[in-house]
Amino acid sequence: MLVNPVQRFSIKSVKVTIWLRALHPRNVFRISRAARRETTNVFLRVERGGIAGHGEASANAYYGENAADVAAKLEALAGFLDARAVDSPADIAAIWEEAWPLLAPSRAAQCALDVALWDWLAKREARGVTELALGEKPRPVVSFATIGLSGPKELEQKIAELAGFPRVKIKSDRTGDLSTAAHVRAALPQARIAVDANCAWGEVDFGKMAADLPGLGIEFIEQPFPPARDADMPGLCARLPVPVMADESCVTEEDLERLPGHFAGFNIKLVKCGGLTPALRMARRGRERAMRTMVGCMLESSLLIAAGAVVAQLTDYADLDGAWLLADDPMQGWSFDRGTLRPGEHAGLGVVAGPLTGK
DSSP states (O other): OEEEEEEEEEETTEEEEEEEEEEOBSSOEEETTEEESOEEEEEEEEEETTEEEEEEEOOOGGGTOOHHHHHHHHHTTTTTGGGOOOOSHHHHHHHHHHTHHHHTTOHHHHHHHHHHHHHHHHHHTTSBHHHHHHSSOOOOEEOOEEEOSOOHHHHHHHHHHTTTOSEEEEEOOTTOOOHHHHHHHHHOTTOEEEEEOTTOOTTOOHHHHHHHGGGGTEEEEEOOSOGGGGGGHHHHHHHOSSOEEESTTOOSGGGGGGOTTTOSEEEEEHHHHTSHHHHHHHHHHHHHTTOEEEEEOOSOOHHHHHHHHHHTTTSSEEOOOTTTTBSOOOEEOSEEETTEEEOOSSSBTSOEEOGGGTO
């Protein structure tokens, strides 16, 4: 379902349009703390000089965000952008800082604006965002494909769909049961497998898990405890035979400095940290700290996935299957070919906006 644009305004040479759009996963998407049948994302269009840049925010309640509040924050852009030049990535970075007092505390709103400006500038220069940001053409990106919490029949169907996929991420619940991982390993012997607890493993028997993990060939475990238990992570990491990555414990750039010694790496999500501008800095900082890096996503359209694919040029892993999981992606962008994202041919983010999102 499409909700009518929240507001459309033209201030001198800049026109901004905001949409709320309900998106639906092909199957109910279950993790340890929630089941999603629908998500409402916010789409932003910034137009100047006949060129339109598009941004997106997938607001997540875990981080205190919702679509209506994100849209309301973006309305505050009226009168702000018109006075600012966007001629370089440095200009986008400056606007990222300057807009924060208007958009705070919504990193999701900051993300939508930042992504739209990258898209707009690259289109104006008739090149891709990866070229603009990194000085090179984008490479295809190998991504994890996620299996949410599933019953036996649903699990069989999902495993069959993933035949030949190179990387699989398995969502886990509070039990820490690795039987799904064992089932996937038996069915997909060549796949690289990760397990994501989404903070749920507070009462797991890690002695037993440590004994079971080596035979499963698990690449890494993601966020076993909630952030309030980060102090327990050095001891846990010492017990487990595989690396442990942070997700909920790593939201913004400021979180990076306390991760070494607690986690082997971290998951960057554009809607958590505020967009492409800080995500690129986080990826580079992770490399400097010799940490494993991954760029991830929420349930989101091919627009935000394309922005994540720019960051994936710098990371060790990508988990960018959010649009592939949808039944009604309103954008056409990077194709998801059996676990590999392939770049679009258009300028900017390489995405063509559907007719319901402001083409």
